[in-house]
Amino acid sequence: MVLxxxxEIATPILRQTVDDVAKIDVEEIYQSETGATKLICWVHGDDLGHLETALTADDTVRTASLLEEQDDRRLYSITLSEHGEAHLTYPTAAEYDIGYHEITVTTDTKIRARVPTRASLFAYRDVCREKGIPFRIQRIFRESDPSGDRYGITDRQQEALQVALEEGYFDVPRETTLSAIAAKLDISDQALSARLRRGQANLLRNTMGERAPI
Structure with a gap:
């Protein structure tokens, strides 16, 4: 039964940066054509005046590019440094078919994930501990539990998919654009694109039984 x-994991990734802000939500993790690991992140805080300095000083960050700016949050594309990649647990999660749904960095890194078996979960936990990364389980429930995500998608992914469907984004030919839907949801094009891809992957994985990359 899928879980x-x-x-929570106590990883150093973005820890120096989050000390100066309220929280960081990681929208997407992917590998660039050059092999570098990149994160698309929303950085939240009432005062983001020192954010650029914090990112520059963070030894897990190699580069950070501002994609969008709002009153109390900014969207960044962040490339991890070698130190950051050394503590990245995402490749291990992918190896054990664990799909991240939500990642929030505060005092610790909180992750909500779809896990195929308890054996996969414990194997992932053991690798985290081998890397010197403390690991604490907060909650486990079956995917079919009504209190969980239907079809393994989060509320934000469901909202994005629903609006895209209603507005005709999936029609042939398309009746709307990515930018128009992003404006309706008050998020950036990049954030919407990532949300739609992850939502569709989770839907396919949980309805067709095929493994799809996040």
Whole structure:
């Protein structure tokens, strides 16, 4: 039975940066054509005046590019440094078919993930501990539990998919654009694109039984 697991890991990734802000929501993790690991992140805080300095000083960050700016949050494309990649647990999660749904960095890194089996979960936990990364499980429930995500998608992914469907984004030919839907949801094009891809991957994985990359 597939599980939804909420857990915390004490990774150094973005820890120096989050000390100066309220929280960081990681929208997407992917590998660039050059092999570098990149994160698309929303950085939240009442005062983001020192954010650029914090990112520059963070030894887990190689580069950071501002994609969008709002009153109390900014969207960044962040490339991890070698130090950051050394503490990245995402490749291990992918190896054990664990799909991240939500990642929030505060005092610790909180992750909500879809896990195929308890054996996969414990194997992932063991690798985290081998890397010197503390691991704490907060909650486990079956994917079919009504309190969990239907079809393994988050509320934000469901909202994005629903609006895209209603507005005709999936029609042939398309009746709207990515930018128009992003404006309706008050998020950036990049954030919407990532949300739609992850939502569709989770839907396919949970309805067709095929493994799809996040």
């Amino acid at each position: 939804i697991v909420e857990f």
